Amino acid sequence: MSSYHHGNLKQELISCASKICERDGYTKLSIRSLAKESNVSQTAPYRHFKTKEDLYAEIxxxxxxxxxxxxxxxxxxxxxxxxxxxxxxxxxxxxxxxxxxxxxxxxxxxxxxxxxxxxxxxxxxxxxxxxxxxxxxxxxxxxxxxxxxxxxxxxxxxxxxxxxxxxxxxxxxxxxxxxxxxxxxxxxxxxxxxxxxxxxxx
Amino acid sequence: MSSYHHGNLKQELISCASKICERDGYTKLSIRSLAKESNVSQTAPYRHFKTKEDLYAEIxxxxxxxxxxxxxxxxxxxxxxxxxxxxxxxxxxxxxxxxxxxxxxxxxxxxxxxxxxxxxxxxxxxxxxxxxxxxxxxxxxxxxxxxxxxxxxxxxxxxxxxxxxxxxxxxxxxxxxxxxxxxxxxxxxxxxxxxxxxxxxx
DNA sequence: GTATTATGTTAGCAGTGTCAACATTAAAAT
DNA sequence: ATTTTAATGTTGACACTGCTAACATAATAC
Known part of the structure; x- marks a missing residue:
């Protein structure tokens, strides 16, 4: 009902990823943990980043x-x-x-x-x-x-x-x-x- | 019979890892593939390198x-x-x-x-x-x-x-x-x- | 020759990137 | 306003990863 769609997932993922990346180093950044942190399914980020490199590029x-x-x-x-x-x-x-x-x-x-x-x-x-x-x-x-x-x-x-x-x-x-x-x-x-x-x- | 023990595994792993690392980049280097390339079981390298970072240090x-x-x-x-x-x-x-x-x-x-x-x-x-x-x-x-x-x-x-x-x-x-x-x-x-x-x- | 240590193997855990198939919703076309 | 379509989400799965524990074998020290 309320939120099948997140609304602003892409930007939130980038921000969140930037934080994790800075805190732990980019090798520790995983798409799955990122998804979890945004309360979204493990593969949802793939709607916004075709590969992990695409996400890196954004960060x-x-x-x-x-x-x-x-x-x-x-x-x-x-x-x-x-x-x-x-x-x-x-x-x-x-x-x-x-x-x-x-x-x-x-x-x-x-x-x-x-x-x-x-x-x-x-x-x-x-x-x-x-x-x-x-x-x-x-x-x-x-x-x-x-x-x-x-x-x-x-x-x-x-x-x-x-x-x-x-x-x-x-x-x-x-x-x-x-x-x-x-x-x-x-x-x-x-x-x-x-x-x-x-x-x-x- | 012939070769349960390899004899010179550590040095061979380092050399092999150096090659892979230079060819594909160190992120592509995996301990498992490294073991395979040396015809040795997946976990054999762990007798010589406690962690992947130890192997990196050697390279x-x-x-x-x-x-x-x-x-x-x-x-x-x-x-x-x-x-x-x-x-x-x-x-x-x-x-x-x-x-x-x-x-x-x-x-x-x-x-x-x-x-x-x-x-x-x-x-x-x-x-x-x-x-x-x-x-x-x-x-x-x-x-x-x-x-x-x-x-x-x-x-x-x-x-x-x-x-x-x-x-x-x-x-x-x-x-x-x-x-x-x-x-x-x-x-x-x-x-x-x-x-x-x-x-x-x- | 036996005990110990070094070095190998197998099996398995938890985590990863990525993909395919399906579900839901927002946006566009009619 | 209704219908089509595209965007965005979910589930389930595959092959791969680092790493550990339990076990097997060989080399070495005594």
């Missing part, structure tokens, strides 16, 4: 949209400050939403072009970084800007990975020499300073 | 050892050339062994400290980069060297990710503006030049 898209929002916050007039601030937000997003970040940049969805909206959201993030850097850079040559944006993105992406490892590692290992942790920890303790130097040095 | 360790070998090849006297060559080998390893690379740097084994030999192998790679850079760098300050090594590593790691996306993407998208692919492709076409500039600019 990843939401992730890129959130990342875009995060790095678009700064409203400063100083183009360098904006770039530094965006970089910081990027690192924050990657470390605070690390499981989702994994899904976004890992191999769960190997080919973004299969999912146009995901492809678009991901590229928007890149385009935004390009815009910020173009505004900051003295050298306005397009090829130069593009290459430097790759540099920035690659660098930030790598840092996210390292900062995450830092969180997992036992505290005493942070002081262990011959290990990247000490250096990363130093960076982490003065992120602003580090990022300012980084941007300036590009 | 990852092998990966780090191979990465170490790869970036240690150059025998040039010129410290800059050595660094450039090692960087190139790093990128090559990451793109040619991309599925294994995923396993090594992803979340399949979240905490390396649980696996001492893996931890050691991974750190050896980092130490090697440190050594190469320390030999090259004019500035011998330890803190400086450590931070720059993080920079190098992060940068290379990020590039691996981008280069891999490039391989997946349809050819025509490479020429699409507002997309990182064109820039990455340019870099890829002259990797040596790019890396030389990169190292010089550090």
């Amino acid at each position: 990843a898209r939401e992730g890129f949209d959130n990342l875009h929002k995060a790095i678009s916050k700064s409203k400063s007039q100083n183009t360098q400050d904006v770039l530094v601030s965006a970089s910081k937000e990027y690192l924050k997003f990657g470390t605070k939403n690390s499981n989702t970040y994994d899904l976004m940049f890992g191999t769960a969805v190997p080919d973004f072009t299969k999912y146009p909206s995901l492809f678009k959201s991901a590229n928007s993030v890149y385009r935004h970084i390009t815009t910020l850097f173009a505004a900051y850079s003295k050298n306005k040559d397009s090829k130069f800007i593009q290459e430097k944006c790759i540099d920035i993105w690659a660098h930030l992406h790598g840092l996210v990975g390292l900062l995450r490892k830092l969180e997992v590692v036992p505290a005493k290992l942070v002081e262990m020499p011959d290990t990247p942790f000490m250096a990363v920890n130093k960076i982490n303790e003065d992120l602003d300073g580090y990022l300012k130097r980084f941007i300036k040095n590009i | 990852a360790r092998e990966g780090f050892d191979n990465l170490h070998k790869a970036i240690s090849k150059s025998k040039s006297q010129n410290t800059q050339d050595v660094l450039v060559s090692a960087s190139k080998e790093y990128l090559k390893f990451g793109t040619k062994n991309s599925n294994t690379y995923d396993l090594m740097f992803g979340t399949a084994v979240p905490d390396f400290t649980k696996y001492p030999s893996l931890f050691k192998s991974a750190n050896s790679v980092y130490r090697h980069i440190t050594t190469l850079f320390a030999a090259y760098s004019k500035n011998k300050d330890s803190k400086f060297i450590q931070e720059k090594c993080i920079d190098i590593w992060a940068h290379l790691h990020g590039l691996v990710g981008l280069l891999r996306k490039l391989e997946v993407v349809p050819a025509k998208l490479v020429e699409m503006p507002d997309t990182p692919f064109m820039a990455v492709n340019k870099i890829n076409e002259d990797l040596d030049g790019y890396l030389k500039r990169f190292i010089k600019n550090i």
Whole structure:
């Protein structure tokens, strides 16, 4: 009588999946448990996602949209400050939403072009970084800007990975020499300073 | 009669798993199929690996050892050339062994400290980069060297990710503006030049 | 040579992605 | 307004997974 049809299942599944994904990691996310959590039969999600990868793509898209929002916050007039601030937000997003970040940049969805909206959201993030850097850079040559944006993105992406490892590692290992942790920890303790130097040095 | 005991199962499983992992991605690797491929019962691997993560750790360790070998090849006297060559080998390893690379740097084994030999192998790679850079760098300050090594590593790691996306993407998208692919492709076409500039600019 | 330990096997549990067949309802076509 | 159709839900099933317990056999230590 009341609710054979759910009404808003698709969006609820995506939201719920995003939560589980962030809490437990995307490998722990199962379509069946997802269905259970939404009080719906085990195969109901298949009316909205043909495969699990389709669901992953949706979560990843939401992730890129959130990342875009995060790095678009700064409203400063100083183009360098904006770039530094965006970089910081990027690192924050990657470390605070690390499981989702994994899904976004890992191999769960190997080919973004299969999912146009995901492809678009991901590229928007890149385009935004390009815009910020173009505004900051003295050298306005397009090829130069593009290459430097790759540099920035690659660098930030790598840092996210390292900062995450830092969180997992036992505290005493942070002081262990011959290990990247000490250096990363130093960076982490003065992120602003580090990022300012980084941007300036590009 | 002949072979109730296999004799060398553990190593064969690791080798076989490495192959499957590289061919199909580590998510496709199953202990059962692995056992089948070695003509052994479904649960035999559990005598050698308590959990799947233990097996992953072993594959990852092998990966780090191979990465170490790869970036240690150059025998040039010129410290800059050595660094450039090692960087190139790093990128090559990451793109040619991309599925294994995923396993090594992803979340399949979240905490390396649980696996001492893996931890050691991974750190050896980092130490090697440190050594190469320390030999090259004019500035011998330890803190400086450590931070720059993080920079190098992060940068290379990020590039691996981008280069891999490039391989997946349809050819025509490479020429699409507002997309990182064109820039990455340019870099890829002259990797040596790019890396030389990169190292010089550090 | 016997006891112990390492390494293999079989049977089975609970959970998974996915599909086919069927049920119900909302939306569109008439 | 009624009927058709498409969307969205459910049940049941298949083949697969990680993993455990109970048992079998072989290598090793004494």
